[in-house]
Amino acid sequence: MYLLGYDLGSSSVKASLVNAATGECISTAFFPKKEMEIISLKSGWAEQNPDTWWENLKASTQAVLAESKISPADIGAIGISYQMHGLVLVDENLRAIRNSIIWCDSRAVPYGEKAFNALGADKCLSHLLNSPGNFTLSKLAWVKENEPENYTKIKYYMLPGDYIATRMTGKACTTASGLSEGIGWDFKAETPAGFLFDYFGFNQSLIPDIVPTFGQQGTLKADIASELGLAEGTPITYRAGDQPNNALSLNVFNPGEIAATAGTSGVVYGVNSDSKFDPQSRVNSFAHVNHTIKDTRIGVLLCINGTAILNTWIKNNVAPEGIGYAGMNELAAAIPVGSEGVSIVPFGNGAERVLGNKEPNCSIHGVNFNRIGKAHLIRAAHEGIAFSFKYGMDIMNEMGIETKTIRAGYANLFLSPIFRQTLANITGATIELYNTDGSIGAARGPGIGDAIYTDPEEAFATLKKIEVVTPCSCDVEATHEAYERWVKYVYL
Numbered sequence: 001m002y003l004l005g006y007d008l009g010s011s012s013v014k015a016s017l018v019n020a021a022t023g024e025c026i027s028t029a030f031f032p033k034k035e036m037e038i039i040s041l042k043s044g045w046a047e048q049n050p051d052t053w054w055e056n057l058k059a060s061t062q063a064v065l066a067e068s069k070i071s072p073a074d075i076g077a078i079g080i081s082y083q084m085h086g087l088v089l090v091d092e093n094l095r096a097i098r099n100s101i102i103w104c105d106s107r108a109v110p111y112g113e114k115a116f117n118a119l120g121a122d123k124c125l126s127h128l129l130n131s132p133g134n135f136t137l138s139k140l141a142w143v144k145e146n147e148p149e150n151y152t153k154i155k156y157y158m159l160p161g162d163y164i165a166t167r168m169t170g171k172a173c174t175t176a177s178g179l180s181e182g183i184g185w186d187f188k189a190e191t192p193a194g195f196l197f198d199y200f201g202f203n204q205s206l207i208p209d210i211v212p213t214f215g216q217q218g219t220l221k222a223d224i225a226s227e228l229g230l231a232e233g234t235p236i237t238y239r240a241g242d243q244p245n246n247a248l249s250l251n252v253f254n255p256g257e258i259a260a261t262a263g264t265s266g267v268v269y270g271v272n273s274d275s276k277f278d279p280q281s282r283v284n285s286f287a288h289v290n291h292t293i294k295d296t297r298i299g300v301l302l303c304i305n306g307t308a309i310l311n312t313w314i315k316n317n318v319a320p321e322g323i324g325y326a327g328m329n330e331l332a333a334a335i336p337v338g339s340e341g342v343s344i345v346p347f348g349n350g351a352e353r354v355l356g357n358k359e360p361n362c363s364i365h366g367v368n369f370n371r372i373g374k375a376h377l378i379r380a381a382h383e384g385i386a387f388s389f390k391y392g393m394d395i396m397n398e399m400g401i402e403t404k405t406i407r408a409g410y411a412n413l414f415l416s417p418i419f420r421q422t423l424a425n426i427t428g429a430t431i432e433l434y435n436t437d438g439s440i441g442a443a444r445g446p447g448i449g450d451a452i453y454t455d456p457e458e459a460f461a462t463l464k465k466i467e468v469v470t471p472c473s474c475d476v477e478a479t480h481e482a483y484e485r486w487v488k489y490v491y492l
Contacts, residue, residue, distance in 0.1 A: 001076040001452065002026070002068075004230075005443025006060070008053055008082040008160055009242065010102055011035040011264050015060035016439035017068050019215040020076060020452050023462030025440050029063035032055040035312070039099060044106040044350060044359060047099035050088055050163055057164065061228045072231040076169035077446035078168075078220075078237035081245035081438045082161030084181045087139040092155045092173045094166050097149075098147070099307075101139045102160075104265070104305050110139035111145075112183075113197055113357070121279070127186045128193060129277040129285035129298065134351055136182030141200045156208045161239050168228075168338055169218030170238060172208035179210070180287040181241050187275050192294050213289050214238055214449035237449030242438055243267050244289045244299050249441020250407040250434055251460040253290050253297070260406045260431075261438075262413035265349070266307030266385060268393055270274050270401040272298040282354045283395050289445075300401055302392035305349035306362060307385045308413050313348075313362075314381045318374050325415070332379035332418050337425075337475045338482035341366040342376045344384035354392045355490075365489050379418055386422035393427060402428050410439045410466055424471045425479040 001021070002080040007014040036056065041048040067070065084302035085103040090096055101107070112132035116124050124131050131136050136159065144151045158166065158180060162174045179185040179192060184207070197204050211217045217236045225232040240248065247259040247269045255273040260266075273296055277285050288299040311325070319328050347355065348362030364377070393403050406423075410433040412421045424431050444459050446452075453459040 002070055002074050003077055003079065003443040003447050004075050005079045005439045005441065005445065006057060006081065006164070007242065007438035007442055008080070009263065010038065010048065010059070010083050010104070011055040013053060013060050014439040015057070016063045016443050017064050017070070018443040020442060020447055021133060023444070025443070027064040027068040028439060029060045029067065031059040031063070038102070039201040046102050046105040046350060048102050050096040051100050053160065053164065054167060058228055061230065063213055064231050071230060073216060075234055076452060077235050077237040079442040079446035079449070080164055081240055081242050082164065082176055082441040083157065083266060084159070084241035084243060085135055086160045086174055087136050087143070087233070088158040088160055088163040089143065089150065089154050089164070090156050090158060090163065090172070091153045094155070094170065094172060096163065097150050097153050100160060104350040105139065106134055106357070108138035108142045109134050109351050109357045111141040115196065119195070119199060123195070125277045125279065125281065127188050128196070129187055129275060130183060130280040132183050132196065133281060133353065133357060136186055137196060137200060137202070138358065140202065144201065154206060157206050158208060159241070161241070165217060165236055168220055168224050170221050171218035173211045173217055174208045175211060175213045175239060177213050177240060177244060177287040177289060177291065179207070185287060193439070213240055214445070219335045233276065235450065236446070238442065238445030240289050240445065243269050244286070245299055245441050245445065246409070247271070247299065247446055248289050248439050249409065249436045249438060249465055251456065252407060253288070253456055256402065258403055258406050260408045262307050262385065264307070264309050266304040266389060266413070268302040268389060268396065268406070270300045270396060270403070272300055272399070272401065274298070276300070276399050278395055278399060280356060282356060283392060283399070284353060285332045286454065300396055300399060302396055303353055304346070304388045304392060305352055306346040307388070309349050310344070310362060310381050310385060311413060314378055318377050320374065328378050329416050329418065331375040332382060335375050335379040337478040339373065339376045339380035339383060340368070342372055342380040343482070343486045343489050344377070344379065344380045345486065346384045346388055354395065363489060381481060382413070382416050382419040383422050384486060385421050386426060387483050390426045390483060391487070391490065403427055405429060406431045408433055411437050420469050421472060421475070422479060424469045424484050425476050427446055428471055432465055433467040433469070435464050435466050
């Protein structure tokens with residue numbers, strides 16, 4: 001038996017097939033080969049067409065089936081991971097009404113701030129564990145005020161993963177974990193946050209049916225199965241936002257365990273057994289994939305919007321023409337720790353939660369035209385991203401989450417020796433790298449949801465550690481000096 005996982009990101013849609021018995025990923029594919037378009041009609045806006053997601057999902061499905069040559073009937077279950085905090089609106093026919101307003105869109109910040117001030121910090125933080133901020137319900141409030149003709153068409157509001165599952169099954173549903181990431185879950189009542197819906201003037205009928213994160217969430221319709229090349233009736237038994245799912249892919253389920261990613265956005269994700277929150281709401285707390293009323297499991301998420309997207313920008317606009325990421329790493333390695341005084345603050349991809357939803361944009365400091373070249377800028381970018389992680393992790397530490405060991409997939413910026421070594425040096429943490437990613441996690445997840453595995457330990461028994469990075473004592477002092485200089489530029 002095989003398990004199929006999808007990871008719907010803002011850059012691509014990835015599919016992976018995993019052998020349920022061995023845990024081996026037998027095929028993986030992603031589309032498009034270049035990053036998906038992010039539509040930005042105004043400064044701070046970010047949208048994507050859900051039909052584009054679907055076409056890329058279809059292409060990735062067909063690619064893994066062609067490569068693996070397995071029978072679709074041998075796929076036991078499907079799991080879905082998706083970009084968090086986005087807003088998809090569907091009509092009574094369950095078709096998208098407009099482009100999705102995605103996670104890095106900052107237009108809803110004033111709506112969230114107004115709600116936070118009106119309802120009060122104590123109410124919001126104790127019940128929601130966050131301010132309404134720039135989350136999904138605040139984005140819906142923007143649509144209500146600015147696009148009333150679209151608002152009147154809404155049957156359900158959804159997260160991106162809800163939309164994909166609905167398109168597959170014809171059944172509109174979401175999860176408690178999903179509602180929490182959209183700021184729609186009340187952790188004291190363990191129900192949808194009725195008081196916030198009332199404040200915004202939303203009817204709770206806009207919420208799709210709530211189903212468990214692990215378990216039966218619908219089956220593939222005949223026409224959709226034919227379109228994708230899969231078997232009719234294949235069940236979807238797992239769904240989670242990309243960061244809770246990334247934690248799952250690294251076997252992070254319990255308090256004290258830490259996962260990290262450094263893709264388009266950078267994330268550190270820890271698990272708490274208490275419903276704690278940051279009084280300034282600079283990091284986010286959501287229901288983890290295994291959260292229940294009986295066993296509290298809160299995922300505390302530090303998100304830096306401007307991470308690998310900065311690396312991509314450097315590649316496209318700074319690095320020598322034709323050079324790849326590996327070549328960039330080689331160039332940067334010739335530059336000493338601290339980039340000879342060059343600092344890059346990477347906040348150039350929308351409002352940054354860790355900065356109180358400010359949108360400072362990226363800034364470059366310390367460039368002397370007589371001695372600073374492309375290699376310095378490449379190294380400074382990787383160091384600046386690592387420093388932004390440290391900046392946010394200090395906030396998590398204040399909440400009682402220690403970062404002694406960080407688990408990460410061997411992918412994206414964790415392929416950069418400079419980034420991962422800088423992160424280890426500045427945090428003092430040991431970094432464990434594993435041969436896994438979000439789509440593989442999304443494939444293992446349905447095995448838990450369909451009771452193929454007895455528990456998560458069995459699901460992740462074959463997870464392999466491929467590298468360990470520890471702080472380098474000879475560079476720690478220089479790294480801390482560079483960080484202190486970097487922090488000063490953050491406060492400018």
